Amino acid sequence: MARPLRLALPGVPLHVIQRGNNRARCFFEDDDCRLYLDCLRRGSAKFGCTVHAYVLMTNHVHLLVTPGEARAISQLIQWIGRRYVRIVNKRDQRSGTLWEGRFRSSLVDRERYFLACQRYIELNPVRAGMVRQARDYPWSSHRHYVDGGRDPLLVPHESYLGLGETPADRRAAYQLLCACELDETVLESIRSSAAKGRPFGSGYFKARVEAVSGRRARSGKRPPQDLQTSKDAQAALL
Numbered sequence: 001m002a003r004p005l006r007l008a009l010p011g012v013p014l015h016v017i018q019r020g021n022n023r024a025r026c027f028f029e030d031d032d033c034r035l036y037l038d039c040l041r042r043g044s045a046k047f048g049c050t051v052h053a054y055v056l057m058t059n060h061v062h063l064l065v066t067p068g069e070a071r072a073i074s075q076l077i078q079w080i081g082r083r084y085v086r087i088v089n090k091r092d093q094r095s096g097t098l099w100e101g102r103f104r105s106s107l108v109d110r111e112r113y114f115l116a117c118q119r120y121i122e123l124n125p126v127r128a129g130m131v132r133q134a135r136d137y138p139w140s141s142h143r144h145y146v147d148g149g150r151d152p153l154l155v156p157h158e159s160y161l162g163l164g165e166t167p168a169d170r171r172a173a174y175q176l177l178c179a180c181e182l183d184e185t186v187l188e189s190i191r192s193s194a195a196k197g198r199p200f201g202s203g204y205f206k207a208r209v210e211a212v213s214g215r216r217a218r219s220g221k222r223p224p225q226d227l228q229t230s231k232d233a234q235a236a237l238l
Contacts, residue, residue: 006105007197008070009212013052013108013157015117017194018077019100020059026098027058028088033139035087036061039080041153046079047072052157053118055125055140062121064108066157077103106193107209109201114159117200118145119178120190134178146175 008014020026027033033056040063044051048068055062067073081099089095108117122145125137134142144151145160148171156170163173193200199209210216 006074007107007199007209007213007215008067008073008105009107009209010067010069012209013064013066013110013114013117014073014105015108015121015190015194015200016061016063016065016073016077016103016105018061018063018081018103021097021100023059024098025059026061027056027139028092030138032088036080036084037139037153039083040076043076043079043083044153047076049073049076050155051153052155052160053121053141053145054153055121055137055142057124057128062124064114064118064121064157073105104194104197106190106197107199107201109199109205110159112159113201113205114157115174115177116182116186117190118157118160120182120187123178123182142178146171146178 027036036056037054040051040054043049044065049072050066050068051063052066053062053064065073065076067076081097085098088098108114118141122134122140122142125131125140126134131137134140135146141151141154143149144154145156148167160170160174163177164170190200192198199206
């Protein structure tokens with residue numbers, strides 16, 4: 001049975017999860033994390049993707065990325081995977097892939113949904129018990145947003161920029177948000193959306209996704225026929 005195509009739209013953020021093969025390790029030392037981030041920086045420029053947030057865990061990666069075109073995400077992940085695995089395998093004299101053959105992804109709504117997903121990504125090491133505070137974990141975007149670090153890979157999303165008029169205001173507001181634990185229902189919604197390849201957002205957002213893509217984005221719902229050809233549908237997502 002053919003696997004369904006991933007749902008991706010130009011200019012709409014995607015939460016991407018890439019896991020190690022059989023959930024095995026994909027990062028063995030700090031240099032591996034540096035290598036992956038270098039690949040991500042080069043690949044995002046090559047394929048026209050804007051990276052907003054990331055975390056590199058021991059055996060998987062979370063990214064929050066906006067593609068310039070729908071197929072760019074698949075091209076980016078494939079390019080990173082091949083380059084990263086080739087270098088690590090050569091260094092460690094091993095063979096075979098490090099990654100699962102298929103990554104997971106879900107479209108992400110703006111405003112509170114986007115920031116909830118960014119917090120979910122950056123707080124992964126805290127939930128996993130690896131660190132007490134997200135800023136203590138070196139392989140995520142969190143320090144860039146709360147400590148004013150300079151990470152050339154990252155471009156803040158408009159949802160983050162809307163937190164305050166100055167960089168200091170935005171950092172303080174985001175830090176307060178991250179101090180509050182995400183509700184369990186929100187955590188489950190983010191996880192379920194990524195696992196099923198469905199959008200994480202409001203009912204309005206999901207209806208617009210259906211209108212643009214012509215594909216089902218809500219459980220038990222058909223794409224609204226009266227919106228199928230709407231020229232405004234995609235603009236409403238941006």
